[in-house]
Amino acid sequence: MSAEIELRAVTHAYRTETGPLPVLRHLDVKMPPGSFTAFVGPSGCGKSTLTKLIAGLMRPDEGQVWLGGQMVRAPRATVGMAFQNPVLLEWRSILSNVLLPLEIVPNTLSRAARLDRARELLALVGLSEFEEKRPSELSGGMRQRASLCRALVHRPEVLILDEPFGALDAFTREDLWQTMARLRAEERFTAVLITHDLRESVFLADEIVVMSARPATIQYRMASRLPAARDLDILYTPEAVEMLATLRRQIQIAQGRDAA
Numbered sequence: 001m002s003a004e005i006e007l008r009a010v011t012h013a014y015r016t017e018t019g020p021l022p023v024l025r026h027l028d029v030k031m032p033p034g035s036f037t038a039f040v041g042p043s044g045c046g047k048s049t050l051t052k053l054i055a056g057l058m059r060p061d062e063g064q065v066w067l068g069g070q071m072v073r074a075p076r077a078t079v080g081m082a083f084q085n086p087v088l089l090e091w092r093s094i095l096s097n098v099l100l101p102l103e104i105v106p107n108t109l110s111r112a113a114r115l116d117r118a119r120e121l122l123a124l125v126g127l128s129e130f131e132e133k134r135p136s137e138l139s140g141g142m143r144q145r146a147s148l149c150r151a152l153v154h155r156p157e158v159l160i161l162d163e164p165f166g167a168l169d170a171f172t173r174e175d176l177w178q179t180m181a182r183l184r185a186e187e188r189f190t191a192v193l194i195t196h197d198l199r200e201s202v203f204l205a206d207e208i209v210v211m212s213a214r215p216a217t218i219q220y221r222m223a224s225r226l227p228a229a230r231d232l233d234i235l236y237t238p239e240a241v242e243m244l245a246t247l248r249r250q251i252q253i254a255q256g257r258d259a260a
């Protein structure tokens, strides 16, 4: 099951020693069930804040976040999250790290069914042979694959990805994009991706939202012009190159480097 995500006039400021710091201003976005939306924007504009609001880790000052027709008031088990730093527990094997959400989120799965589910995901991301390893025995890319499995093991309706590939080298990152595309084809979730990498947003997303500098508003929205089935070569097609050029211009405008 995947859920619609709706931001209704979301506005938020942090309270700091020097007074309120307005971060998000009147964001209105609807993300249909099963869609993949990427948010890009200048550093510090409020992208991570947005993910915390969607996950229910914080409440907006004004406006509302709705998931699957319900207003978000607290953290939800139906949300999975993956971050730049995978934070796997070193004293647990990879398999046991992936199983963790099933120990926390209420569910009726038997031990065998939980193991089947975790192994199904590890196979999808090519980690079957590493299930008994400790996190430190894996490369950065492999650890991030495991963290994606952990985020998805309880079949969340919403997957929040806050720069999950940001710390990886360029080749590993592209590998992970393909892994993500495979997971998306097999699993059902509505995805929100925060990224600084425009190519990543073009490769993965159905819609790309450009946020302005802080306090962030929605500056620009672009529906993907690429077919749903994509391989890396698609990034060199005229459609993708044109999308990238437009997004780059929009980021420059958001950064105040372009008067256009």
Ligand SMILES: Nc1ncnc2c1ncn2[C@@H]1O[C@H](COP(=O)(O)OP(=O)(O)OP(=O)(O)O)[C@@H](O)[C@H]1O
Pocket: 014, 015, 016, 021, 023, 042, 043, 044, 045, 046, 047, 048, 049, 050, 214
């Ligand atoms: N808990 C907090 N208290 C006060 N200010 C905060 C807090 N969390 C974030 N901020 C500030 O709010 C602004 C937005 O932060 P946020 O992390 O959402 O931006 P971001 O777009 O994700 O940044 P980056 O692209 O650099 O990762 C920043 O100026 C940050 O310093």
